[in-house]
Amino acid sequence: MKLRPYLTTRSLMPENQETPIHFLLRESVFPARYFFRRNHFPFPELESSDLFIHGQVQRPFSISVSQLKMMPSKKLLVPLECAGNQRAKFTPPIFGEQWKDGAISQAVWTGVSLRELLSLAYIQSNAKEVIFIGADFGKRQDMDGLFYYARSLPLEKALHPDTIIAYEYNGTPLPFKHGFPLRLIVPQWYAMASVKWLKQIIVTDQPFTGPFQTIDYVYYPYKYSDEDKKPVTTINVNSLIQSPLDYSTHRAGTLLIEGIAWTGSGRIKKVEISVDDGKTWEKAVLMLCEQERYAWIHWHFAWNVREKGEYTILVKATDSSGRTQPSVPIWNRKGYGYNAIQNVHVKIE
């Protein structure tokens, strides 16, 4: 009997579907049917698959996918996390896609280092940012007109050797819904940076002001003022209990608590579990994989529970940059970067 989970739909136009993350235990690489889908616009119709590199460069050029595939490539195991992942957990609530835990997935991406590609164009010394334009476009609710999905990276991040133009997903061509034929992959940044259906790269000496750069994907700490806003970039340190499920019941004995932890700055150093509302914490076992710099890590904790009753399980990760998950979520008007300590309620019968 085939038992399998499916994507959870948050909206269909555009398509936004969440990965069933609690049912993909101990998986490092998700097949495309389980990879979350996050779109701003209808799926694009692809005209040309050539990528055009221009702007503040000495030698603008176009390159075809087959030419790109002849360049030296690298394979990276990288999680993509939507900046709005877990938005539904903020209080007061936030309008927008009500993502729960599953706007995060992981796969192996094969592609060419953007640095290599840009070196062929000879970037001019006044370059400050690199703009990436996808083939997807459409209307916005808050402004008139049509907009392409476009984002920029500061030059330093664009030239990081692991920022790649990917053409393969888990060893096969990119699935159409995940950016075929070419997409950007920006490890350690929230996934709004990893532009799909990439068709143009523009080197610029000006800060890019597109709406997905300056209106969306910005942390606004206040409801009615734009003061102290700052751009969404690096993924916050975070962790998730995949099992047991929230509000599930279990028999007394040993209950295996399992999940993942990830960060955009350095490595996960510690995952701790509390079953007494944060009074005491115990270390979970980390399944480290040294050669994977960016991947999430799996962890587990065997909890010996003898007394019947209702319990709250908390999980907290700490990374090598010293960052740790906050007890209280850092509320912001558009609901990005949620990484508060998770709580899962269980009843022992």
Next chain:
Amino acid sequence: MKLRPYLTTRSLMPENQETPIHFLLRESVFPARYFFRRNHFPFPELESSDLFIHGQVQRPFSISVSQLKMMPSKKLLVPLECAGNQRAKFTPPIFGEQWKDGAISQAVWTGVSLRELLSLAYIQSNAKEVIFIGADFGKRQDMDGLFYYARSLPLEKALHPDTIIAYEYNGTPLPFKHGFPLRLIVPQWYAMASVKWLKQIIVTDQPFTGPFQTIDYVYYPYKYSDEDKKPVTTINVNSLIQSPLDYSTHRAGTLLIEGIAWTGSGRIKKVEISVDDGKTWEKAVLMLCEQERYAWIHWHFAWNVREKGEYTILVKATDSSGRTQPSVPIWNRKGYGYNAIQNVHVKIE
């Protein structure tokens, strides 16, 4: 580009998956891939497809599916709603499957009136209840041993001409996951009554005391006492806003509010919408279908909204038995029968 919703997984062992009800607007009949799945046990292995009718009857007998199909049949458009539908909305929260809005689906069921079938067995005059035993069995968390899924109906409900032994779903044989080859369909009762993979029917002169009759599917008003408990039977009057989605944003203008309403006692008579926190209510347009006694009705309401801001939309249904949805949910320890007025939050930009 194929855009479609999927079932939302609540658990896989046993399989419990919710229908994507918000993305099935104006549909009266769901294909099997969108019908919610609610199981207590692993899927059964079917040995014999004969149905055995015995107990307090003069002529116990077995009947095969092909014999059953030769009897007079009826087709009924009947919604099935899990008694735990919307459980996740109770406060304080309730342990168990965290069903949101989608533990409800509707289909056309073809089958033989149980009344006809029982008449062939000659029920004895001391008969009080009829027990239905499915082929699915397994362990329970709260008791040792193995249990079949079994439920009883009072004789009166069992003999209602529309209580049927169904063998077809939307004109084709029952899907395996929905009870193939035979399942009970009990219109107007929550779906725990509509036993799947039906293999035995026992007429009895005693109240049935199986755990799915006397432990589960009972309203317990108090957390720590069993006082005032009563069995879960008839579906409560209820309604659902399918569109707009909760916490969605819209432009000012006419926003179409759409959904369904249903009841287990009589017909839906009125559906009302409030956009001012319940101070005033306006009637929605009902799409009535007189010949369908049990089906949910579709309704809509064109809301003219000019002022930007955040709004809460409320919906309230009233049925012909005079029942209406309560403002505050009627909490009960196992979380059954949720039917409080729904609220959907929208932001007009």
